[in-house]
Amino acid sequence: MSGVTGQGPRTDLLAAVEQVRALAAKHAEETDEAARFPVAVLDELRTTGLLGLLVPAEYGGLGGGLDELLDITMELGRADMSVAMIFSMHCQQVAGVVHHAGPRLAGELLPLVAAGRMYLASVTTEAGKGGHLLTATAGLTAEDDGLDIDRFAPIVTGGEYADGFLITMRSPEARSAGDVSLVYAHRDQLTITPSGDWNPLGMRASHSTALRLTGRIPEHQVVGEHGQFRTVVLNTFGPLAHLGWAASWLGTASGALSRVLRLLRSPDGRKGANLDSELLMTRLSRSRQRLETVHALMRHTAEVVTRVRAEGDDLSRPRYQMLINSLKITASEECHRAVEDLIDAVGLRHGYLKGSPTGLERALRDLRSAALNYSNDRLHLADGKLALLDAEVRFA
Amino acid sequence: MDARFTELLTPYLPYLGDRELTADTPLREYGLDSMQAIELMLSVEDTYGVELPDEQLTEETFSTAGKLWDALSGQLGGQGSDTAPAADAV
Structure with a gap:
């Protein structure tokens, strides 16, 4: 890696980035018009390995850092802002797993991300909390064999296409709304019910619809400690x-x-x-x-x-x-x-x-x-x- | 921690209930939010007549009662939380 800022994407990734950018440019008008998620572009991000940009090499990822993330996101943004946001927000979720997940969850998840089989969506919005990121209303329920999730989120970018979700919920033993845990849930572990239309002014290809998520996850899928x-x-x-x-x-x-x-x-x-x-x-x-x-x-x-x-x-x-x-x-x-x-x-x-x-x-x-x-x-x-x-x- | 400190801190912790306030009491879990953290800081400074240096104003300092006491007692002549109450030092 070049490690030098402002020099464009690192050389070994140039071809991959250009491939995705060109495809994003080709589809941008149509996905904007139809307010449709750019599935073909996501597939290209999967096959080029770019979804695993921030995954460390020991898990099979590209081992990229912040500079690469910025360079590539800017390139994609030149063609389509929705694609750039989809990519950078996925990478943000990946960084959350890399820095905060326990070794078991990281070992399960990061190789899948690196292999292009895991597009991660973020579930932090919640009705009635006025956009407060650091609070949660719906709580996790502790059961003998795991944690129960029952959560409605009004806006989940790419939620209908994600393979896994990082979800904020109130901790099982929460004393206040600020006692929030981040948990990972695989698509298979959830029942996902989309609701409502997506017909916004802009960012139309980000397809950020409302979802209801219910399911049960094992305890080790808490990212970081409970409440942290x-x-x-x-x-x-x-x-x-x-x-x-x-x-x-x-x-x-x-x-x-x-x-x-x-x-x-x-x-x-x-x-x-x-x-x-x-x-x-x-x-x-x-x-x-x-x-x-x-x-x-x-x-x-x-x-x-x-x-x-x-x-x-x-x-x-x-x-x-x-x-x-x-x-x-x-x-x-x-x-x-x-x-x-x-x-x-x-x-x-x-x-x-x-x-x-x-x-x-x-x-x-x-x-x-x-x-x-x-x-x-x-x-x-x-x-x-x-x-x-x-x-x-x-x-x- | 001296009595004045726990007395000053308790109103900022609405979820503390009947539990005893100790050095390990986690402040955010018991209801201290970021705006109140500023009020608390100003109130601590007024009460003890000190100024907490900017270097000390981190998440860590406001994480537990003991950490905040440590930061305060550092300004009261270097007495830590396991030394005698520092109230007389003002």
Whole structure:
């Protein structure tokens, strides 16, 4: 592995990544139109081994790290934001297993992921808890031969296509709503009842429908200790989610800018646009500037997370958590605005109509979800509290 | 932990019930959320007239009553949780 940031996917994976990206680009319009999960692209992620990107080599995986995750997610985002989100969120779940599962569960699960036979979905949403990630309403019930799951989740990305699920539930002995366990359940161990339609503004191919999950799992399928979901979030899910989402959004906006620039440079484009226009130049510049900001913040965050882990320091420190949250907020705002700048730059025909080679219309709809996908409002509340804990204002 | 400390801490733990507050009492499990953790910190600082250094303000520090006491007593002249109550040091 190159280990160098900003150099693109590591060389041995280039062909695989390009294969998936090309297929994602081919299917993007159709899966968006029909709000259909990109099954063919998922199959390509399976056969190329990329689903096992973060699985350590001793389990047969690609042994990739954060840099590879960001590089590949950005590439996929250039073609289709739904695909990038599906991929990066799966990798986030895998990292949860790698860092927090006991040896028995890791030994059962990780070889399957590496072999492309395990696409993992995340089940953290729950009706009536107002988007609070760290609380759960439905509780696990301890039985003699395992733990009973009975759980409704309003939004599960790719849930109907997943081979396994990481699910948050209140611990069997929970005293408060914050006493949350993370458990793994294999598709075979569950009865899965989908409900409701999926017909959103954007992210249409992510097919994030509602599911009811019931079943029984053995005790060793608890990831981390009972009640320790918070630890998984602070150390793994939080950083990986925000980094992976930022890479998806930055990839999407970068793809949009790239297609606009190619259009403007083409002979036909030069006929339609005035490259002497100062307004056009300013808008292109602003769009690029926004992406530079997100890129720098994303790489810096990845570097800090990698360093803190290597040094065995504590990622829960306010200055690290504020950096990780700031990345999410900034990326969600700036990537969306960068595409809005581009729409203003090229106008109605190439900015607003479906079917333009710029793809700006779909990129804007997809990126509108970014501020809502774990709400920025909620993150600002968390960061406000964290700011009070860092009166010296030290940066990571 | 001195009496003043347990008295100060108890209202932040609504699920503690009749159980005794010990150094091992897990604070989050008994109901301390992140906003209350800040109020608790400010209240500890006011009561003991100290400022907890930013370095100490981690998840770990707020994980159990004993850990928080350790962080506090570190500011009260280096007395740990198994030494004499530190209240007189203020």
